[in-house]
Amino acid sequence: MTLAIRRLKACVAVIGGGPAGLAAAVAARNAGCGDVLLIERDRILGGILNQCIHDGFGLHTFGEALSGPEYAGRYISMFRERNIRSLEDTIVLSLAPASEGGLEILASSRAGLVAIDANAVILAMGCRERPRGAISIPGDRPSGVYTAGAAQNLVNLENIQIGKRVCILGSGDIGLIMARRMTLEGASVESVFEILPYSSGLPRNIQQCLNDYNIPLFLSTTVTKIHGRGRLEGVSVAQVGADRSPVPETERYVPCDTLLLSVGLIPENELSRMCGVEIDPVTSGAVVDDTFMTSVPGVFACGNVLHVHDLVDWVSVEAAQAGAFAAAYAAGSAPEAGIPVKPGDGVRYTLPQRVSGARDCTISLRVGAPWRDRSIVVRTPGSASEERRIIKRTKMVRLHPAEMIRVDLKAADFAGASGLEVCVE
Amino acid sequence: MPVNDTYTDVLIIGGGVVGCAIARELSRYRVRVALVEKELDVGFGTSSRNSGVMHAGFNYKPGSLRAKVDVRGNALMDDLCRDLGLKIKRIGKLTVALDEADVPTLNRLKEQGDANGVPGLEIIPPQTMQKLQKGVEGLMALHSPSSAIISPYALTIALAENAAANGATIRLGREVTEIRRPAAPGESFEVTTVSAEDGRKETFRAKVVVNSAGLFSDAVCRMAGITDYRIYPCRGEYYVLDKRLDGSLSTLVYQAPKPNAPGLGIHLTPTVDGNIIIGPSAEYIDGREDHACTADVMAALRKEGHDLLPSLRMSDFIRNFAGIRAKQTPPEVGGNLDFVIEDRKDVPGFVNLVGIESPGLTSAPAIAEMVRDMVAAHIPLAERDDFNPRSGRSPFFFSELPPDVRADMIAENPNYGEIICRCEQITKQEIIDAIKNPLGAKTLISIKYRARATMGRCQGGFCLPRITRILRDEFGWKPENFLLRSVRSPLYAGHVREDKGGDVR
Ligand SMILES: Cc1cc2nc3c(=O)[nH]c(=O)nc-3n(C[C@H](O)[C@H](O)[C@H](O)COP(=O)(O)OP(=O)(O)OC[C@H]3O[C@@H](n4cnc5c(N)ncnc54)[C@H](O)[C@@H]3O)c2cc1C
Numbered sequence: 001m002t003l004a005i006r007r008l009k010a011c012v013a014v015i016g017g018g019p020a021g022l023a024a025a026v027a028a029r030n031a032g033c034g035d036v037l038l039i040e041r042d043r044i045l046g047g048i049l050n051q052c053i054h055d056g057f058g059l060h061t062f063g064e065a066l067s068g069p070e071y072a073g074r075y076i077s078m079f080r081e082r083n084i085r086s087l088e089d090t091i092v093l094s095l096a097p098a099s100e101g102g103l104e105i106l107a108s109s110r111a112g113l114v115a116i117d118a119n120a121v122i123l124a125m126g127c128r129e130r131p132r133g134a135i136s137i138p139g140d141r142p143s144g145v146y147t148a149g150a151a152q153n154l155v156n157l158e159n160i161q162i163g164k165r166v167c168i169l170g171s172g173d174i175g176l177i178m179a180r181r182m183t184l185e186g187a188s189v190e191s192v193f194e195i196l197p198y199s200s201g202l203p204r205n206i207q208q209c210l211n212d213y214n215i216p217l218f219l220s221t222t223v224t225k226i227h228g229r230g231r232l233e234g235v236s237v238a239q240v241g242a243d244r245s246p247v248p249e250t251e252r253y254v255p256c257d258t259l260l261l262s263v264g265l266i267p268e269n270e271l272s273r274m275c276g277v278e279i280d281p282v283t284s285g286a287v288v289d290d291t292f293m294t295s296v297p298g299v300f301a302c303g304n305v306l307h308v309h310d311l312v313d314w315v316s317v318e319a320a321q322a323g324a325f326a327a328a329y330a331a332g333s334a335p336e337a338g339i340p341v342k343p344g345d346g347v348r349y350t351l352p353q354r355v356s357g358a359r360d361c362t363i364s365l366r367v368g369a370p371w372r373d374r375s376i377v378v379r380t381p382g383s384a385s386e387e388r389r390i391i392k393r394t395k396m397v398r399l400h401p402a403e404m405i406r407v408d409l410k411a412a413d414f415a416g417a418s419g420l421e422v423c424v425e
Numbered sequence: 426m427p428v429n430d431t432y433t434d435v436l437i438i439g440g441g442v443v444g445c446a447i448a449r450e451l452s453r454y455r456v457r458v459a460l461v462e463k464e465l466d467v468g469f470g471t472s473s474r475n476s477g478v479m480h481a482g483f484n485y486k487p488g489s490l491r492a493k494v495d496v497r498g499n500a501l502m503d504d505l506c507r508d509l510g511l512k513i514k515r516i517g518k519l520t521v522a523l524d525e526a527d528v529p530t531l532n533r534l535k536e537q538g539d540a541n542g543v544p545g546l547e548i549i550p551p552q553t554m555q556k557l558q559k560g561v562e563g564l565m566a567l568h569s570p571s572s573a574i575i576s577p578y579a580l581t582i583a584l585a586e587n588a589a590a591n592g593a594t595i596r597l598g599r600e601v602t603e604i605r606r607p608a609a610p611g612e613s614f615e616v617t618t619v620s621a622e623d624g625r626k627e628t629f630r631a632k633v634v635v636n637s638a639g640l641f642s643d644a645v646c647r648m649a650g651i652t653d654y655r656i657y658p659c660r661g662e663y664y665v666l667d668k669r670l671d672g673s674l675s676t677l678v679y680q681a682p683k684p685n686a687p688g689l690g691i692h693l694t695p696t697v698d699g700n701i702i703i704g705p706s707a708e709y710i711d712g713r714e715d716h717a718c719t720a721d722v723m724a725a726l727r728k729e730g731h732d733l734l735p736s737l738r739m740s741d742f743i744r745n746f747a748g749i750r751a752k753q754t755p756p757e758v759g760g761n762l763d764f765v766i767e768d769r770k771d772v773p774g775f776v777n778l779v780g781i782e783s784p785g786l787t788s789a790p791a792i793a794e795m796v797r798d799m800v801a802a803h804i805p806l807a808e809r810d811d812f813n814p815r816s817g818r819s820p821f822f823f824s825e826l827p828p829d830v831r832a833d834m835i836a837e838n839p840n841y842g843e844i845i846c847r848c849e850q851i852t853k854q855e856i857i858d859a860i861k862n863p864l865g866a867k868t869l870i871s872i873k874y875r876a877r878a879t880m881g882r883c884q885g886g887f888c889l890p891r892i893t894r895i896l897r898d899e900f901g902w903k904p905e906n907f908l909l910r911s912v913r914s915p916l917y918a919g920h921v922r923e924d925k926g927g928d929v930r
């Protein structure tokens with residue numbers, strides 16, 4: 001490469017300066033890595049939290065309800081106090097294993113292109129929203145259809161009012177938060193429609209963002225058509241049957257000038273794929289072991305790029321672990337063989353997908369449907385040669401797909417297991 | 426309301442690829458040329474809503490106008506793309522015979538193509554087919570090496586911008602509503618236009634009027650007193666697929682056509698920028714601007730996509746669009762009629778283009794040559810010595826350049842270092858260039874078609890707020906200035922807090 005490309009070295013490079021990247025960088029430094037470099041494409045650190053001006057962050061970590069920017073601010077202070085290097089306004093364009101070992105990052109900023117050689121890389125790029133095309137809503141393609149997060153950015157950060165009469169498709173948390181936000185800003189929020197028979201947002205958001213403002217939520221209902229050649233004029237909605245396809249007799253028209261889509265988040269794994277990281281088809285994030293290392297040695301992942309979280313507190317916890325393990329790897333610790341962890345009945349995914357057995361660990365999981373009074377059971381899968389063994393049983397009053405569940409395991413409890421399976425009983 | 430008068434030698438009605446190609450062709454000569462387009466940018470009609478294939482020309486009857494202008498247009502395309510700084514990929518096409526019944530069709534197409542002067546046609550066996558495209562099945566195929574892909578909107582825009590650079594006047598957002606024929610030989614047409622933005626009228630006086638109004642060509646004919654034609658709109662819907670699948674197609678693959686089909690059937694077409702599109706369907710509709718996509722067709726396209734490309738996932742569908750064919754045949758007749766390209770004897774000076782459906786994109790530069798000759802019968806055309814055929818622009822997006830070239834360009838202009846559209850890695854300078862386009866087009870779609878921003882897998886979720894910020898901070902835009910595509914499609918309703926007006930960070 002020419003001289004015009006600046007070269008940098010780092011022991012641990014962190015891609016993304018949201019809560020995951022910040023906590024990972026701080027932990028890597030705390031674990032003794034003197035040479036941590038964090039790269040963030042936005043002009044300020046903090047990630048998606050900067051546009052989340054509502055409160056409710058940090059109840060677990062700090063025991064108080066902070067706004068998004070306040071929560072981020074705490075971590076930014078810890079980050080700054082440790083004099084960790086950062087490149088803001090710098091976007092990582094590519095990531096690849098370097099021919100001489102280690103990893104090579106190519107990043108771009110107004111100051112030029114920069115190539116970074118790193119012993120270990122922590123992926124903390126967060127996620128993006130699923131757009132209209134990905135859910136194939138028929139009809140016209142007028143203005144006034146936004147993803148909820150883009151709308152949140154425009155309203156909260158750019159002082160732009162996006163519309164006056166709003167419908168929301170999808171009851172994900174961002175959609176719920178925006179229902180309240182748009183109401184407070186003087187828009188009339190007509191309805192929220194959710195195709196599933198239950199909400200995909202947190203119960204507390206349903207209460208605080210919809211019920212408190214008398215915004216109706218229609219379950220098992222979807223938008224079947226978008227109307228308007230210029231600006232959005234209205235949507236057709238219909239109830240869906242058990243197969244989730246619309247029942248024509250129930251179709252009705254709802255006038256509105258704005259439709260917000262809160263129909264799912266997709267971990268932003270372009271760089272991970274580029275580098276050859278194996279991706280779990282269910283989480284759309286990397287397959288990792290209990291050190292948060294991906295299938296590519298030296299590449300770690302945490303936060304929303306690994307799997308979509310509902311609570312930022314768990315992002316921070318998970319990222320801190322990833323940061324410490326990445327620092328240990330960069331200092332020379334070897335990867336360990338793994339015991340596979342698999343989702344069983346009722347469980348959509350488990351993470352990590354492999355555990356070493358060498359240490360205590362936490363399994364994160366999500367269930368496939370809401371339940372009451374069930375147990376989460378961790379067991380060995382059982383085979384002809386090995387009897388099925390229950391490792392841990394946790395009673396749960398309610399289980400909800402919107403809420404991530406964490407199960408702590410002691411290394412001693414699953415020593416010698418050839419595999420683990422997590423299921424709902 | 427006051428009426429402005431503008432004098433010109435030639436007035437072109439309609440800024441699709443055909444009108445823009447004509448404007449550019451005429452800008453080689455010492456004549457005054459004006460083009461009026463009712464939308465806020467060129468190419469918003471059918472010209473941005475098609476498969477982007479440069480057809481080889483074997484599907485059309487020998488001796489027909491379609492055969493003539495398609496083969497000629499296809500042959501002109503390499504030089505044209507080089508001059509205008511556009512990508513063209515000569516990926517060729519396989520027209521596949523699935524069973525014995527298709528074999529005579531292939532033989533007929535080859536004979537027809539040879540008669541039309543299509544270069545390099547060959548009937549090839551399955552082994553050769555599979556060398557050209559892995560996994561393709563069939564008895565045999567007609568291989569047409571001159572079939573190619575281009576970006577249809579990039580071509581339309583580049584033609585218009587080059588015409589403008591060479592002195593043609595391009596007037597956007599002006600709809601022709603009335604045409605008065607010359608009162609006496611030697612006098613001018615009087616063409617009334619209405620502004621989409623403020624409703625003001627402007628009259629153009631022109632010696633020659635060219636009707637290249639696409640789906641509305643019959644309406645424009647009627648304004649000039651010509652009642653011979655009627656357009657039957659026939660919609661084709663598409664899906665756009667994620668770039669993840671880039672590289673899965675190395676050539677175009679079509680099935681042998683069935684008699685009287687309204688189009689060439691649903692297929693996968695790679696785009697020059699690395700996406701794949703699935704489509705088009707064919708469905709006669711009432712509205713000429715009804716670009717809606719419909720549940721049934723979308724489901725059929727998804728199914729077709731999965732059949733043709735087994736590795737396709739639901740998450741690979743990123744967007745839909747639809748284009749409308751300007752057919753001269755009603756549904757009960759089907760098929761196609763030949764293009765109408767005529768110098769009306771009954772209305773001297775009225776050059777009339779009707780029914781320019783497929784392959785109108787391929788044919789546009791050749792149609793422009795024919796129209797030039799027709800214009801020359803009314804106005805002497807003397808070549809200019811200062812005509813510059815080149816746009817001076819690179820066919821590549823910044824992200825497609827090698828890293829060292831990029832590094833040098835960022836050193837000179839830091840705006841190239843700032844990525845605005847993350848999916849397509851489009852830089853701030855490319856956004857600024859798009860906003861400062863020479864036609865003065867200012868809609869979000871105009872920026873999209875020039876810079877590719879919002880065309881990636883997140884469909885603008887990331888870059889829309891950023892583009893908004895650039896337009897506000899560096900170009901002084903107010904919320905009401907942001908339009909998606911027309912004056913009827915505002916993006917924003919105002920400020921959240923009127924007192925602040927700007928950045929609340
Ligand atoms: C609207 C909304 C409401 C929420 N509400 C709550 C709540 O009330 N309570 C709660 O606890 N949690 C809430 N959350 C969840 C919490 O905010 C997220 O889980 C958390 O922000 C995820 O952190 P992250 O660091 O993984 O991702 P992000 O915060 O998205 O950070 C990723 C960072 O990586 C950067 N990046 C990405 N790619 C690159 C690249 N190529 N180069 C350089 N930088 C890059 C991005 O710019 C970004 O700064 C909410 C989330 C949202 C979106």
Ligand SMILES: Cc1cc2nc3c(=O)[nH]c(=O)nc-3n(C[C@H](O)[C@H](O)[C@H](O)COP(=O)(O)OP(=O)(O)OC[C@H]3O[C@@H](n4cnc5c(N)ncnc54)[C@H](O)[C@@H]3O)c2cc1C
Pocket residue numbers: 438439440441442443444461462463464467468469470471472473474475476477478479480599600601602637638639640641642645660661662705748749750751781782783784785786787788
């Ligand atoms: C689904 C589909 C697939 C196709 N695929 C291909 C292909 O692969 N290859 C190929 O070669 N061809 C293809 N075609 C055909 C090709 O797209 C068209 O032939 C070509 O775009 C026609 O260009 P045009 O300039 O005549 O029309 P248009 O692009 O429709 O331009 C006409 C313009 O006139 C304007 N206008 C109308 N009325 C007025 C008025 N009163 N005043 C001012 N302006 C007015 C309109 O706004 C419009 O911009 C396809 C077409 C369709 C529908």
